[in-house]
Amino acid sequence: MTRQERTDRARTLRQTSGLAERRTWSLLRGGRCDGFKFRRQHPIDRYYADFACEALRLVIELDGPVHERDEVVLNDHYRQLDIEALGWVVIRFTNAQALGEPHQITDAVRDHARRVRSVPHPPTQLR
Numbered sequence: 001m002t003r004q005e006r007t008d009r010a011r012t013l014r015q016t017s018g019l020a021e022r023r024t025w026s027l028l029r030g031g032r033c034d035g036f037k038f039r040r041q042h043p044i045d046r047y048y049a050d051f052a053c054e055a056l057r058l059v060i061e062l063d064g065p066v067h068e069r070d071e072v073v074l075n076d077h078y079r080q081l082d083i084e085a086l087g088w089v090v091i092r093f094t095n096a097q098a099l100g101e102p103h104q105i106t107d108a109v110r111d112h113a114r115r116v117r118s119v120p121h122p123p124t125q126l127r
Helices: 003-015 019-031 070-085 095-100 103-118
Strands: 039-044 047-053 058-063 089-094
Touching: 019 039, 019 047, 019 058, 019 095, 019 103, 047 070, 058 070, 058 095, 058 103, 070 089, 089 095, 089 103, 095 103
Parallel strands: 058 089
Antiparallel strands: 039 047, 047 058
């Protein structure tokens, strides 16, 4: 898939987003969550993350009712393993959580940021 095709696909996904995604985007956009920049429908390998923060290597996924079907659960599992193998952390929420308790999402971002910041850097090699 070309870069333009990926951009067009991401744009289409953003334009057809549901209420839970739009509300979550209003919480995350423009650095509203502690200054962390998120992108919507961000391409990672062959996947599109609902929301991704490159600085934290964090993906937020929202799951609607279709994600309760067995085959979708299995696909989501493999997709998450692939994304995590690329060095990202994936946190999932249901649409109901995003709409009813949106603070769970921002709290999860903040918790992840604290964990990332508390990991010590590897020692520098002596020359």
